[in-house]
Amino acid sequence: MLLEMERITKSYGSVIANKGIDFNLKAGEVHAVVGENGAGKTTLMRILYGMEQATSGTIKLNGREARFADPKDAIGSGIGMVHQHFMLFPDFTVAENIVIGREPGAVRFDRKAAIEQVEALSKTYGIRVDPRAKVGDCPLGVQQRVEILKVLHQGAEIIILDEPTGVLTPLEVGELLEAIKKLAGMGKSFILITHKLNEVMSVADRITVLRDGEATGTLNASDTNVEELSRLMVGRELAPSTKKPANPKANVLDLRDLSLAGNGPEPALSEINLTVREGEIVGVAGISGNGQSELIQSIAGLMKPDSGTISLLGKDVTGSGARALRDAGLAHIPEDRYIWGASKAATVAETGIMGHQNRLGRYGMLRGKAMKTLVSDWVKRFSIKAGSLDNKTQNLSGGNLQKLIVARELAQNTPFLIAAEPTRGVDIGAMETIHEELLKRRAEGGAILLVSSELSEILKLSDRIVVMYEGSIAGELRVDEASEDKLSLLMAGGGVRHA
Template sequence: MLLKMEGISKNYGDVQANRQIDYDLKPGEVHAIVGENGAGKTTLMRILYGMEQPSSGTIRIRGREAHFADPKDAIRHGIGMVHQHFMLFQNFTVAENIVIGQEPGKLRFDRKAAIARVEALSEQYGIRVDPRARIVDCPLGVQQRVEILKVLYQGAEIIILDEPTGVLTPLEVGELLEAIRTLTKQGKSFILISHKLNEVMSAADRITVLRDGEVTGVLETSRTSVEELSRLMVGRPLAAMDKQPASPKEKVLEVRELSVFGSGSKPAVDAVSLHVRAGEIVGIAGISGNGQSELLQAISGLTKPAQGTVSLLGTDVTGKSAREFRNAGLAHIPEDRYVWGANKAATVAETGTMGHQRKLSKLGFLQGRAVKARVSDWIKQYAIKAGSPDNETQNLSGGNLQKLIVAREIAQRTPFLIAAEPTRGVDIGAMETIHEQLLRKRDDGGAILLVSSELSEILKLSDRILVMYEGRIVGELQEGEATEEKLSLLMVGGKRNG
């Protein structure tokens, strides 16, 4: 056995994150770990990577007991970790990021040698990158390859992938899974942490399920199903979603000939027109980087468009501030929860009021009791593992923070909601809850603009689907006619047939 973790427990005061967990990994194996947000997956991996110390239990590498005081110890034992949020220097080149800490050259950095090493590494493992490219210019799929090559350069035999497909396009997901298959054939072993059960089923040899810090099952992938994994994760069968036909009414959002410039000379959003009616969900599908982010920023008041108009409930709000957009009837689940949705240093209660704090203020002071009572209700309704509303936001897992932001924005009962990547990083039980709440808002007459990198989510929730490619709307499909194949073709610039 390559790795064996036995009886791992971890306590944070009265909270027990891991309870007597056993886990093992064989050479050339992909052994996935799945579970709801707060089930203990990340804590277990932080212990394995030397970022946390266990309260009890042992770790053995190839039969010998090992102790990791920090990640450097884990790396010396052949363990590498690719984090959910990439840890790369954006202005450095690919080669510089990969060799950092083990740079070639005695007196000064030998750039040519670094490029040669990365080219050889890339060739050896079949993971193609341009060592001279700057990270800031690389798509997210390429950045992930750089992270994997970085841990391979450090000599990793065991590679931990934490939510590796959360920000990838379907094509990039396929490339990642192919890279994993190639590396396992060369003897590398993977620990895969993911909420996406279909991807786990296609990539893993075995799956360990955690719930409330305990193991509820260790299964051979060939002998289980998504339904069984879901039941072991949440402790109950998941209900089928009951989506009734939409009954669209008056226009709530109307965008006309909107253009937004990004960093280049070509507009990121190029003369886009669209509308969303009360009582419908309009989905926007598109490969990341085709103008969706810039469009959302312009119709939420975060940036000003170069031309065109944005109207909410008949009021022209073009170029107004984010506060004025909110006053006009907007709520916004942002695509990046850390950049736009929260402040890590704030309390959970404070994060629960951000953007809407004036509604819960008197004479400029927040009504503390009312805020905490409201946030406590959300914690129960969305099963947010946050402890007290007084706890710091930075102590929440990414999935639990996402649930808090979703709860905050849906609770505003505004006429219009932007839902950008609403289920990014959440578990299957939370996804079910969020989808139910979005449909309930629609059925109550709300207008929702949904942007998601998950085509399954777009297809499941949308009444109409718009496709963006190179800053333009290149297609519109009704719910009944949309398929993943038709959307994928439009997303890469193909023409729709029939």
């Protein structure tokens, strides 16, 4: 056995994240670890990577006990990890981020050699990047590719992938899964943490299920299916969601010729015309970096468009700030929960009312009891594993923080909601809950703009779908005429269709 983790336990005070977990990995194997948010998956892998120290238990590599004081020790032992949340230097180029720690050049950094190395990696694994681009200017999908290439450059024999496809397009996901299979055939070993069970079934050899910090079993992928894994993860049957036909009414959001300059010669947004009406969900699909982020931020008051108009409930709100737009009837589930949706240093209760704190305060002072009562209700409703409401947000798992932000924004009952990547990083049970809540909001007359990199989510929830390509709307389809193939073609710039 290449790797053995025996009786791993990790506790944070009275909270036990891992309880006596046994896990092993064979050479050339893809072993998936699945479970609900807060089940202990990432904690277990952070222990393996030297980012956390187990309270008790042992790790063996090739039959010999190993101890990793930090990630440097793990890397030195042939273990690499691609994290769910990016660990990149935004002011460095793509090439500099990938080769860091193994920079070419005997005396000084050889930039040309670094670029050539990255170009070779990119070609070998089919993961496209521009080595010369500044990471801070790259969209989320490209940053994820940089993380993956960085670990591959380190030459790890065991590669931990923590939700690696969360920001990738279907085409990019397929390329990554093929690269994993190819590398596994060459003897590399993978530990795959993901909520996407279809991906697990397509690439994994074995699957370990965690629940409440314990390993409930390990199955051969050939002996199970998505339905059984779902039951094992959440402990119940998942009911299929039902979506009644839309009954859209008056326009709530109306964009006219909205344009915004980009960092380069091409505009970030070019003459966007879009409406969202009462009682409908309009989905926005597109490969990351084609203007979706700028569209969201322009509507939410985080960017000021150069031309065009934004109307909300018949009122011109073009150029208004985020607070004014929230007061006018907008709620916003942001695409990046840490940059736009929370503060790691804040408490769970404080994060639960961020952006809406003026409704619970007077003269700059928050009403603490009312705040905690409100957030406590959301925690129960969305099954958020938060411990005390006084815990720091940074101690929540990514999925539980996502559920808290979704609960916060839905609870405002605003006429208009931007839902950007609403289920990113959440487990299948939480995804079911969030989808049902969005459909409930639609049925109550809410207008929702859904931006998602998951085409299955776009197709499941949307009534109309627009596709963005190079800052423009490449086409619009009714959901009854849309398919993943049609949307993928539009996402690649292959034609224009109108509803």
